[in-house]
Amino acid sequence: MGLIGGLGDVGRGNADVVRRLMEQVWGLGKLDLLPVLIAPGYVAHLPIGDHYGPDGVRIDIVGYRAVMPDLTVELEEVFALGDTVVRRFVLGGTFRASTPNDEAPGRPVRLSGIGVDRVAGGMLIESWVVLAGIDTVWPD
Numbered sequence: 001m002g003l004i005g006g007l008g009d010v011g012r013g014n015a016d017v018v019r020r021l022m023e024q025v026w027g028l029g030k031l032d033l034l035p036v037l038i039a040p041g042y043v044a045h046l047p048i049g050d051h052y053g054p055d056g057v058r059i060d061i062v063g064y065r066a067v068m069p070d071l072t073v074e075l076e077e078v079f080a081l082g083d084t085v086v087r088r089f090v091l092g093g094t095f096r097a098s099t100p101n102d103e104a105p106g107r108p109v110r111l112s113g114i115g116v117d118r119v120a121g122g123m124l125i126e127s128w129v130v131l132a133g134i135d136t137v138w139p140d
Contacts, residue, residue: 011080014119018085019078021057021124026091027073029065031058039123046129068093068109085117091131 021037024030034054044051044060051060065071074090091111115129 011082011085013122014083014085014117015078015080017119017122017124018080018087018115018117019075022073022075022087022089025057026061026064026071029061029071031061034058037124039120039125042124042126044127044129047131064091067097068095070094083118083120085119087113087115087117089113089115 017037020033025033025037034057038054038057040053042053042056044056046060051057068091071091071093074092075087076090077086077088079086089112091109091113093109095107095109096105111131113129113131115127117124117128118126
């Protein structure tokens with residue numbers, strides 16, 4: 001993983017929150033950590049629409065794991081400055097669902113992403129996330 005930067009302990013602590021979300025919750029499926037890491041009023045701004053609170057994150061993770069049961073997470077870089085954390089990551093796995101553009105499931109998928117997160121009180125309160133290549137997996 002790349003640098004974890006920031007100004008003092010605040011930036012480093014906020015980067016650790018985001019790293020735990022990506023590595024433990026997304027990567028290992030430890031959904032029980034969601035209430036610890038995600039604030040009740042959390043908002044995720046995603047290309048498919050906004051998702052809210054720990055349950056919104058749970059829905060995303062369960063959905064990805066349903067179509068990529070072998071989901072892996074590579075957290076390539078994390079940078080923190082105060083309450084803002086920027087992450088660059090790759091979601092990978094074997095796509096198990098059929099789509100109108102892909103009649104043969106079983107192909108490997110790698111989705112590169114960038115997220116900008118806000119952290120307060122040791123919990124994520126807002127995120128903006130973009131995934132490159134998602135349109136090839138779930139077309140319109």
